[in-house]
Amino acid sequence: MTEPVRTIPRHSATFDEHTLSEIRRAAATGVYDIRGGGAKRRVPCFDDLVFLGASISRYPLEGYREACGTDVVLGDRYASKPLHLKIPITVAGMSFGSLSAQAKEALGRGASAMGTSTTTGDGGMTDEERRHSATLVYQVLPSRYGLNPVDLRRADAIEVVVGQGAKPGGGGMLMGQKINARVAAMRTLPEGIDQRSACRHPDWTGPDDLEIKLQELREITAWEKPIFVKVGAARPYFDTALAVKAGADVVVVDGMQGGTAATQHVFIEHVGIPTLAAVREAARALEELGMRGKVQLIVSGGIRSGADVAKALALGADAVSIGTAALVAIGDNDPVWEAEYNALGTTAGAYDDWHEGRDPAGITTQDPVLAARLDPVMAGRRLRNYLSVLTMEVQTLARANGKSHVRNLEPEDLAALTVEAAAMAGVPLAGTSWVPGR
């Protein structure tokens, strides 16, 4: 008897292996999936753009021979002491608590060596962080954990966080495993409890209130400190305009690829828009208000390379901010720890259970044994190297487009490889003069 001829088994594109495993996990636990990082699925991004380079109509600059500036001034609209950074790449806010003290020190060392800034996070400022960061931005978040006027005055800039790209509209989250005695004391919380902080600020709602709040912060710091307003990329045109109206010196727009220490997977993947889609809308708001060059725009969320930096600058950003990439640079998800990632049920490159505090690389943990694995001097050197590469890459691309300063990159230097990217970035589809919607 012969076997009937069958087609080979076929998996559903809708119910793929990851989806099936999530359904089983949800059914087994009754709890939504919490993880760190940003959106993991493929979304339109800077890879969908290319620089045109110079040709007959524009001439390039010589690499290694003709200078290409990279410095940027942030916050000179109202602040008497704006930030002067040597490179337009800053390190995003990440808290002590979500990160180990060693990791925060490494970020400070690496950024300071390159003449750029780091940022505190949802948990306050530590003395070590202040000591190792030559330029430190102090976040004012809805939770107000650890917020105090002494740290406000010893910061170099203030960032009022309205939201972040991984979870626009969501509050902070730090699971009990990471709330050790020091973290608990800084946040005025009992040790070991799950911390879910507020999604709205306790004393202001809306742009009119925000304007008054910024005035108060300026009064407390004698109008010296630049004030950033950070929003998750939701409605970047309106949010940027409202932040400018409220009196921000700098607007930070964080796309959905931007990471978080912990939040619901469904929030990360399904709320907010890609960084590529946010840049031009934010820049358009500044242009229409006549505020280009007066209010700076920082863009973050999935910045990985000098190409990403250059494209963000060309689309209207004054600087970018990196978080996940900085963690990878100092050792996060490094294959050297593969056996331990396997023991946690994952693999290097995919580890995102940062909230559990068991990071083999010693970065997203408060476990003293794991944290001791990270040498902050060596890790700081790695971040410095990485930032240096990003900077050289941006300069390479800027020179290729005939720019003597990276700030001179412009949308006209770009073309899009997909219709979606052309529409989002407002640049022509490559090989055409067509910009969708125009």
Add this chain to the structure above:
Amino acid sequence: MTVLLANTVLDLGVLDRRAVNSALQTAEQGSFRMLNPGGGHALACGLRTPVEVTIDGHVGYYCGGMNEHATVTVQGTAGTGVAENMMSGEVRVRGDASQSAGASGHGGLLVIEGDAAARCGVSMKGIDIVVGGSVGHMSAFMAQAGRMVVLGDAGADLGDSIYEARLYIRGAVASLGADCVEKPVGDTHLAELADLLARAGLHADPAEFRRYGSARQLYHFNVDNVGAY
């Protein structure tokens, strides 16, 4: 630092806010009288020495914000976020206060002799708040530490998602928020209540108050409590 002597007059009809706040922020000591506040915002904020400031009139948002060591008295009403994030010292409002009074305060004493609106003591982190009248809805929301004493009533959802703050209410409570429960009043509670009332200069019998605090059921995520989140 500039040393100013007693009873210095700072007239907002003549000086701008920056000049007035700067004078207060850089003084090492002394008493000051602020005239013509006109409901202005961010007055007497960021003070860091034990100066005494009396404001003759009404103030807007964030009066006494982030106060350290100073004593600020408002001879009128106060807008949103009076004494927000106060660290130490004392802020007193003779009249009523708008929403978010004492928000995220880490220390010191806030006295509101009249009523306080919604979200009084929201996210409080160690501040003591005494309200002579009543407080609005969602007061002591996510209150982490410190004490709140209310001689009148409390609006709906008192102490929602409260952590370790202690709430003493003399009047009616419209409703309790998630994870906020009534707790027994012991001798230590009566003693701290008497002390807070005395420091606030408000008169009431501690025995007339009921105490509220956290049931601590939301400290660790439990799917069976999902309706409370």
